Amino acid sequence: MSHDHCRNCAAPDLAFAAHDHAPCASEALARAIGILAAKGQRLTPVRRRTLEILLEGHRALGAYEVLSRLATEGFGAQPPVAYRALDFLEEHGLAHRIRRLNAFTACMHMGENHTAAFLICCVCHAISEAPAPPARAALDSAASAQGFTIESATIEALGRCPTCQNAPQLVPNKAAA
Amino acid sequence: MSHDHCRNCAAPDLAFAAHDHAPCASEALARAIGILAAKGQRLTPVRRRTLEILLEGHRALGAYEVLSRLATEGFGAQPPVAYRALDFLEEHGLAHRIRRLNAFTACMHMGENHTAAFLICCVCHAISEAPAPPARAALDSAASAQGFTIESATIEALGRCPTCQNAPQLVPNKAAA
DNA sequence: TGTATACATGTTATATTATAACATTTCAAG
């Protein structure tokens, strides 16, 4: 199955472009279901709902933000409920942890087994998962020059997305669909 | 003044090679003094001692680890004492925050105004500050393809350093000089 | 179908990391 059956995915990444995000989310959920089924892993109600919550927008959510959503929907209200679901999603490549934000975001390239590179807008807080292979290759090369073997890489950039280039300054947390 | 008057600095980075680390530390301290003087900033006793503590080895220390060292030496014993000193050092390019570890490490290229890339050994916890420009350039290129402007980048790799390539597995925290 | 087993969820409690707010001291200018 091609990744491109969702027209929104034709562009390299349009997290920063206004678009109908529903297809992004529903396609990602379908892919997640397939990926987990193939691995014999279960997408239980908490896990599924957690993924849906992350898929609501091109942004990152803190574990406690996810937790409070889950809690109001009848799931457990204690931190491990959210952390376990988030850790599971990350472990299976369906979500990523954003270290700069102590937060989590849905993966936009599920099933592609990749190093992720994130562009995080410090004004509107939108997040884009950018093509990481070139940066990862450069990092691998720097590492092997020192005899170092990379097992996992964190690549995150903070800056301004196209629509916030001229924004005056930082703004409190706000969703970006 | 050349960065190479310390023979340890001739190699691109030898955090992972056994070496006499004293010159690394004393040269770095001297450079820090010069850099701050040039900016009219003060290297007060807490700040200086904090930097010296970070310079003791090629590794990262948590804020509370630094704090307990400071406290036993007669400085304040409350978190802001350590965080303020660490934030100051980072702000002036003398230290870096390692996001993967929630920890701090002395900068190995002070005064060079750089994006840093870190190689973090998950076995012995040694940290090397690798040449980041190629990876940073790749990231800049991915960003500009989306109209995104990078203000700061985090590049960190977890893996195995040369001497831990065949180590059986993870090991508790241990200093690496 | 039953039951054993692994997996998943829920809860309590606590650990770890980080900052807000304010009082006090120290420093450098004028």
Next chain:
DNA sequence: CTTGAAATGTTATAATATAACATGTATACA
């Protein structure tokens, strides 16, 4: 000196994350 800015110290609390254990649920297979 005086004075304002910077630095330090303290109390208190916020935000993030995990350990440990009790309970429930879904499979596998006898």
